Amino acid sequence: MQWFFNSMKTKISAIFRSSLLGVLFLMGLHVQNGQAQLVIVVPQSSPYDSLTVTQLRHIFKGEPIDGAQQQPIQIIEFKPESEAFYQRLYGLSRYSIAKYWLRLIFSGERVTPPKSFSDPDKACRYLCKNGHAISFLPVELYQKLQKSHPIKAVAIDGLTYRDDGYYFNHQSGKRGDEIQGKAASQ
Amino acid sequence: MIRAFWGFCLFAAWSCSSLLAQEFIGPHGFLTLEAGWGTQDSVARRGTFDLHHFNLFGDVLLSPRARLFGEIEFEHRSEMEVEAGESLAGGFVRLERAWFEYRFSSLFVLRLGKFLTPYGIYNEIHDVAPAYDTTILPQSIYGKHQSPQGRMQRFYAKFSLGAQLLGTWHPGSFKFKYQLFVSNGRGQYPYEQDDNANKGMGTRLIGEFGHKGPVIGASFYSDRNGLNANARQTSLGLDFRYEFRRYRLISEVSRFSLEEVPYSGIMRTANAGYIEFAVHVGRQQTVLVRYDVFDPDTRMPHDLEKDWMFGTSYQFMEQALAKFEIHFWDVQTATPRRYIQVLSSLAVVF
Structure with a gap:
């Protein structure tokens, strides 16, 4: 026993x-x-060098950031980081955002549905092929891929990804919020 | 009016620089398969499968300003031939939507054609089951109800053929959207030759208070219902939607009024509303509860139709959503009925 x-x-x-x-x-x-720190990435040919968090929130919900803008911006999701990205930007899961997009597309809104890629190289190639596109990548991947693809990082609220307080730097995300709050109050 | 229409057509044709530049956007369509069982009658007790929808989309950007959108729906069965003993009834092929859209700016967009009437949160995605978590929409507002003439119909036209002006305004993080439309209204020939002089008209207004804030909407629709002795029918609705982290709260209320039907003395005011609370569990599942109530005639006591719904949806792959729900119905008519309805469905986008 x-x-x-x-x-x-x-x-x-x-x-x-x-x-x-x-x-x-x-x-x-x-x-x-x-x-994981994220970087907002656009093709070298893109007119966007700097965006505000509010503009980013418009773009990733398929909304124009400029009334005269004719063509919707093509969103390119890097799948492994999309959960973290949407949680940071909207406080919502990728699942919620996907449902938002389905509603938008099927209600007949004039939007370009996001494209999703798990392979960063394919995401970058698609980004470069489409001049009017935007994506997000982890810093390490961006630094590696910028050597082989004509892409550039976009500054957020005047801060580059190397700066303290960059919005998508999770360790200093709180500070980023404070800076954004100050900018909004000014 | 006709000159203005042709003038617009010529202007649009001129400004669409080249048809060669057209670009297909958006998904190709969706499919919904349903299974149901209920205790309301012997037919429901047998249980059934239903290929509810197979819809095909065409969404083409003709130029940066012009766009063509179309949707064809195959609902239930749509065979033109039947086997011996089968019936052709019960299914149809329908041109659900087809419009030409011209964008002057984000504030002024003109749509001409057949569209789903912008009423409430769901009417514009009425049949698009992959875009919502339940198999059936709240029946109080989106279902058909018996009219005083005995016809089963909605309090507003599900489809409208006419012109729509819409636009979006973004002052900072606030978003305001409007839709104004005029259509043939309901009648015997709503898509060909309107048989009543009064047009269907309405508006939908939506305010979004920041990207993390609530969304509030208002809808209005009015026409002389050609399917109801040309009596004026007016619908007014308010809706609220708030999504916070894993939680989502949706509520809508509507008031429908039918003016006196000539020489019959029949008039009616109905109220409808529901509240739905949902929680996202994990990364792919939603659990939700909804209470839906409909008062078909405010002058009559004890005639409410209530529905408690408990359900869940699970996105088991990116393009597919499986749903399961139980409805507890309590219909307080002259012969009160309480019954259970169990529904399960699969919605796939392709």
């Missing part, structure tokens, strides 16, 4: 240890995901 209890104890302890490791692993993934 004793051997049975001992073996059960060992099994339960192993299950507990592996569960704990699993939880820690997931937490690690979550933290890693939260720390």
